[in-house]
Amino acid sequence: MNILIFGGTTEGREISHLLAERGAQVLVCVATEYGREEQGKAPGITVLTGRKDRTAILSLLEGADLCIDATHPYAENISRTLRDACDAAGVPLRRLLRRESAADGIQVADAPAAAALLAQERGNILLTTGSKELGAFSAIEPQRLYPRVLPSHESLSACEAAGIPHRNILAMQGPFSQELNEALIRQYHIAWVVTKDGGAAGGFPEKARAAETTGAELIVLCRPEDQGEDLASIVKLCEEMMR
Numbered sequence: 001m002n003i004l005i006f007g008g009t010t011e012g013r014e015i016s017h018l019l020a021e022r023g024a025q026v027l028v029c030v031a032t033e034y035g036r037e038e039q040g041k042a043p044g045i046t047v048l049t050g051r052k053d054r055t056a057i058l059s060l061l062e063g064a065d066l067c068i069d070a071t072h073p074y075a076e077n078i079s080r081t082l083r084d085a086c087d088a089a090g091v092p093l094r095r096l097l098r099r100e101s102a103a104d105g106i107q108v109a110d111a112p113a114a115a116a117l118l119a120q121e122r123g124n125i126l127l128t129t130g131s132k133e134l135g136a137f138s139a140i141e142p143q144r145l146y147p148r149v150l151p152s153h154e155s156l157s158a159c160e161a162a163g164i165p166h167r168n169i170l171a172m173q174g175p176f177s178q179e180l181n182e183a184l185i186r187q188y189h190i191a192w193v194v195t196k197d198g199g200a201a202g203g204f205p206e207k208a209r210a211a212e213t214t215g216a217e218l219i220v221l222c223r224p225e226d227q228g229e230d231l232a233s234i235v236k237l238c239e240e241m242m243r
Helices: 010-021 033-039 054-061 076-089 111-118 131-137 153-161 178-187 204-214 231-242
Strands: 002-006 025-030 045-049 066-069 093-095 106-108 124-127 145-149 190-196 217-221
Touching: 002 010, 010 025, 010 033, 010 045, 010 231, 025 033, 033 045, 054 076, 066 076, 066 231, 076 093, 106 111, 111 131, 111 190, 111 217, 124 131, 131 145, 131 153, 145 153, 178 190, 178 204, 190 204, 204 217
Parallel strands: 002 025, 002 066, 025 045, 066 093, 106 217, 124 145, 124 190, 190 217
Antiparallel strands: none
């Protein structure tokens, strides 16, 4: 069985290894070299790096028995493109989706909405929404912003382009414990924590509890509407297809 997985997430890595161990030939697509490094190497798994457009995805779907979308819950553009390409190619698609967390903090529609709110407030801001969202906060004094980003050239370049002081850049690989989140909040006198609901796999509960215990306000970017299945359900489907 040939399975195409669009990953770059914890559960994407997990399902790729589980299916390869069961005898499937797995092709994993990740967007960055960082994603490739995290995916690692294993028998039965081939990894491709780089963002793929519809044409490239259609080419990869040739000969595939199944496509699994295990991208991040907020990666709605690639999920939309995958649905369109799989429909055109006639390849079944399954969405591996993280369970949403219980609502905590101030819910806002997106990064621009969070920035508009924070522009009217005071205090330092811990941004844990990723380097791609930095542009939305350009109207806020860079000295107030403490972006926690992946330790990659791409992320650091985005911070520099946004004018973030180097001493404010927190280049770290997560997920992070509650204790480490609390330490960062206290160290940098953070009044606001901006986050996406990355679920348990993305360390959201630890961020929420850290904000609560330190007195920082939590702002959560609402998830795009999405539907999917959990890891166990998709593994079971694949096992049935391989019989």
